[in-house]
Amino acid sequence: MSLKYLLKSIWQSAIITIVIIGFFSVVEADVRSSTNYKLESDSINFGGGLSTSSNYSLESTAGEIATGVSSSTSYSLKAGYQQMQAVFISITEANPVIMTPDIGGITGGIANGSTSVLVTTDSPSGYQLTIKASDSPAMQKGVDTISDYAPLANPDPDLSFSTGSGDAHFGFSPESDYLIQRWKDDTFACNTGGNNTALACWDGLSTTEKVMVQGPANHPDGASTTIHFRVGVGGSVIMPEGEYIATSTITALPL
Amino acid sequence: MIKRIFYSLFCLVFFTPILVMAASGDFIIQVNVSDDFTPPSTPTLLSATATAATQIDVTWSTSTDNKAVGGYVLLRDGLAIATTSLTIFSDTGLAPETLYSYSVYAFDTAYNISSTSNSLSTTTLALPPPIISTSTDNVSETTSGGSTRVVRLKDFSVFPTPTEATFNWNTYGSSNYVLRWGRSNDYNDGYVAGEIYKDSHKTLVTGLEKNTIYFYELTANTPSGTNVLLKRGQFKTEAEIKSISLPNVRFFSAIVKNSDVELSWKLPLVELDSVRIVRNYFGYPKDVNDGVVVYDGVGEYFLDKDVFLDKDVLYYTIFVKDKEGNVSSGAIARAVKVTSSISSDNEESALVPTEEIKEEVKPSFTENDISLKDFSVNSIEIIQNGNINTFLDEKIELSHQDTFTLSIVKKSLPPHLKSIIVTLIDPTDHRRSYSFLLKLNSEGTAYEATLAPLNVVGLSQLRIEVFDFEEQIVGLYTKQIKFLNKTQISEEVVFPDKIIYSFKEFTNLLFILIVLLIILLIIFLLYRRNSKEDEDK
Numbered sequence: 001m002s003l004k005y006l007l008k009s010i011w012q013s014a015i016i017t018i019v020i021i022g023f024f025s026v027v028e029a030d031v032r033s034s035t036n037y038k039l040e041s042d043s044i045n046f047g048g049g050l051s052t053s054s055n056y057s058l059e060s061t062a063g064e065i066a067t068g069v070s071s072s073t074s075y076s077l078k079a080g081y082q083q084m085q086a087v088f089i090s091i092t093e094a095n096p097v098i099m100t101p102d103i104g105g106i107t108g109g110i111a112n113g114s115t116s117v118l119v120t121t122d123s124p125s126g127y128q129l130t131i132k133a134s135d136s137p138a139m140q141k142g143v144d145t146i147s148d149y150a151p152l153a154n155p156d157p158d159l160s161f162s163t164g165s166g167d168a169h170f171g172f173s174p175e176s177d178y179l180i181q182r183w184k185d186d187t188f189a190c191n192t193g194g195n196n197t198a199l200a201c202w203d204g205l206s207t208t209e210k211v212m213v214q215g216p217a218n219h220p221d222g223a224s225t226t227i228h229f230r231v232g233v234g235g236s237v238i239m240p241e242g243e244y245i246a247t248s249t250i251t252a253l254p255l
Numbered sequence: 256m257i258k259r260i261f262y263s264l265f266c267l268v269f270f271t272p273i274l275v276m277a278a279s280g281d282f283i284i285q286v287n288v289s290d291d292f293t294p295p296s297t298p299t300l301l302s303a304t305a306t307a308a309t310q311i312d313v314t315w316s317t318s319t320d321n322k323a324v325g326g327y328v329l330l331r332d333g334l335a336i337a338t339t340s341l342t343i344f345s346d347t348g349l350a351p352e353t354l355y356s357y358s359v360y361a362f363d364t365a366y367n368i369s370s371t372s373n374s375l376s377t378t379t380l381a382l383p384p385p386i387i388s389t390s391t392d393n394v395s396e397t398t399s400g401g402s403t404r405v406v407r408l409k410d411f412s413v414f415p416t417p418t419e420a421t422f423n424w425n426t427y428g429s430s431n432y433v434l435r436w437g438r439s440n441d442y443n444d445g446y447v448a449g450e451i452y453k454d455s456h457k458t459l460v461t462g463l464e465k466n467t468i469y470f471y472e473l474t475a476n477t478p479s480g481t482n483v484l485l486k487r488g489q490f491k492t493e494a495e496i497k498s499i500s501l502p503n504v505r506f507f508s509a510i511v512k513n514s515d516v517e518l519s520w521k522l523p524l525v526e527l528d529s530v531r532i533v534r535n536y537f538g539y540p541k542d543v544n545d546g547v548v549v550y551d552g553v554g555e556y557f558l559d560k561d562v563f564l565d566k567d568v569l570y571y572t573i574f575v576k577d578k579e580g581n582v583s584s585g586a587i588a589r590a591v592k593v594t595s596s597i598s599s600d601n602e603e604s605a606l607v608p609t610e611e612i613k614e615e616v617k618p619s620f621t622e623n624d625i626s627l628k629d630f631s632v633n634s635i636e637i638i639q640n641g642n643i644n645t646f647l648d649e650k651i652e653l654s655h656q657d658t659f660t661l662s663i664v665k666k667s668l669p670p671h672l673k674s675i676i677v678t679l680i681d682p683t684d685h686r687r688s689y690s691f692l693l694k695l696n697s698e699g700t701a702y703e704a705t706l707a708p709l710n711v712v713g714l715s716q717l718r719i720e721v722f723d724f725e726e727q728i729v730g731l732y733t734k735q736i737k738f739l740n741k742t743q744i745s746e747e748v749v750f751p752d753k754i755i756y757s758f759k760e761f762t763n764l765l766f767i768l769i770v771l772l773i774i775l776l777i778i779f780l781l782y783r784r785n786s787k788e789d790e791d792k
Contacts, residue, residue: 005782005785005789009777009778009781009782012777091278091279094280095282096283097284099284099285099287102288102364104288104290104291106290111287114554114555116522138284139286146286177524198521198555198556224522226555231286240288242289243285243288244285244287244288246284246285250280
């Protein structure tokens with residue numbers, strides 16, 4: 001008889017345990033994540049709701065006063081419901097890049113430009129910075145396009161941006177103190193060594209995210225990343241005149 | 256009961272809001288493809304006027320272009336002497352009573368060049384015997400060479416801050432100037448001279464002490480060589496200190512490429528407004544107005560083109576500016592004209608050109624050092640995260656990723672110094688070094704330079720050079736610095752993150768224990784209940 005009660009009790013307790021574990025998972029931070037998103041916390045809320053799009057996440061809640069993030073150089077205060085577990089991350093707006101000088105449609109040439117962003121986060125695990133293009137190839141003018149840079153050292157980036165006489169291509173090179181290994185160099189090749197050489201390690205943009213940086217928590221100072229862009233047109237390529245434009249997206253994600 | 260608990264927790268899990276944290280932004284990159292073979296129109300040389308025995312002022316008309324005019328190149332006797340975007344140039348340093356011929360051409364942004372303009376010739380004035388006026392008022396009139404020239408002061412103003420004073424004035428009639436100042440009417444604290452003859456002047460006096468009365472004397476030279484006293488007076492510097500110490504840029508270097516100088520640097524990780532590069536032929540620019548402004552922006556590269564036309568050595572200082580008007584002490588680089596090889600101080604003329612720096616405990620003063628009289632190296636402080644090291648310390652170890660400030664107590668130094676330069680060897684490549692100016696801090700108590708972290712570990716060396724107004728080194732001090740990866744310090748997180756982080760670590764272990772205890776407790780309770788129910792039956 002006693003064994004029967006024990007087995008019955010174990011069965012019932014197993015069900016209850018599963019439920020309790022589910023309950024604990026609610027209060028544990030970082031409950032779900034993938035390469036594209038991270039759920040900071042699940043919680044019960046009343047009178048609010050959640051709205052999302054590709055560019056923002058808005059959650060309204062009720063019954064809060066004096067909420068939000070306050071900070072100075074020596075403290076970071078997160079006040080209000082759901083603030084305690086939320087990770088703060090921000091990215092400055094990247095200025096539009098007008099590359100200089102103009103490239104001759106007949107003579108060819110090289111045009112350069114760059115933009116910088118400052119990422120600030122208090123995520124204990126740091127953050128990741130990615131870049132992608134809206135179109136493929138990225139640089140377009142109606143039906144006319146400039147190819148994305150294809151590194152000769154593929155899958156690694158090219159240490160130098162090289163343009164043959166028949167090439168017309170568009171590439172980028174990130175520069176940061178927290179580059180991932182792929183963008184570091186030993187002055188001879190990329191994805192080796194530990195140098196962050198300026199204007200080294202070139203690759204083309206694509207419509208899928210390319211990770212440039214993985215940095216640590218840096219609130220309140222933030223960390224700067226500069227992205228250099230270059231278009232090279234060889235002398236035997238005839239390019240139709242006009243303004244070629246690439247639209248790019250930089251995303252900072254807490255880890 | 257179990258069903259009720261299960262249902263409640265099901266609702267709890269599936270009806271909670273979801274917070275997705277990511278920040279992103281879109282921006283465009285644009286390149287223009289166009290063929291521009293059209294040169295700008297030819298400018299017309301309008302005037303070439305001798306304004307002094309050593310100066311001729313040249314003006315010309317603007318050019319037009321189908322795209323954009325890039326600038327103008329002024330030629331003297333067929334040789335290019337200046338590249339400018341303006342349409343006026345004062346050619347100085349000329350010989351008296353000498354005939355000079357000028358012409359100009361324009362270029363566009365695609366470097367198409369216009370034809371050369373008409374030519375104008377003029378002769379510099381004769382050098383008259385000096386006549387010293389002892390006028391004590393701000394109006395002077397002298398006669399030279401049979402003609403009357405008047406230099407009269409107007410619109411004079413001085414704006415002091417705690418450590419600086421800006422002088423603005425205009426004159427009726429062109430003149431250059433000498434401004435002297437001091438804490439007594441001997442005016443022996445310093446002087447600044449403007450060489451170009453013009454009628455509108457502005458100059459900045461730096462290195463002043465706060466809340467102090469200064470006397471000044473402003474004299475002028477007319478183009479005919481007459482020295483005139485324009486004004487004597489006094490001002491008091493402000494007492495309030497509002498500024499903060501901004502870190503300098505990192506890795507500032509100047510690489511000579513033919514007649515151009517390639518300037519590159521890394522911005523410090525602070526909220527800044529812009530950086531400004533100033534060029535001077537006579538020494539490192541000490542402030543943002545001490546020379547020709549060649550770059551003002553937020554980039555990390557600039558090509559200073561065609562700068563070796565008539566000078567062999569160029570001095571550059573790059574300043575970091577923030578939105579509150581604070582300015583860093585300045586990082587410096589020197590470019591030397593060469594004919595056969597690439598040269599720049601920061602690339603090739605480092606302190607330890609070939610051998611590696613070997614770690615050793617150095618005495619506070621070595622035979623290679625030059626000591627100032629009554630100066631103790633204990634006055635040289637290296638401050639990082641509130642920790643103060645001095646050159647007397649046996650060894651100095653700093654975090655490789657934190658800003659640090661080098662400070663020298665002002666009262667430990669002689670009163671009249673031209674500049675103090677600190678040079679830091681690159682820990683990863685001892686052939687390279689980076690130099691910075693020390694600047695009097697906002698309190699007026701110490702000369703300071705704040706250096707952004709190099710973010711590399713290794714052994715480095717600091718070298719401090721003290722120059723007097725004769726450009727002589729009167730003090731030279733060196734010290735080894737070791738940059739360490741002190742991640743345990745920098746990775747510390749502040750409240751409340753620290754609590755969250757620690758709590759999460761703790762709960763990872765505690766969670767398993769709690770679950771096990773709860774399971775055992777539930778089994779025990781259910782066992783008792785099932786037994787009791789059976790007994791009741």
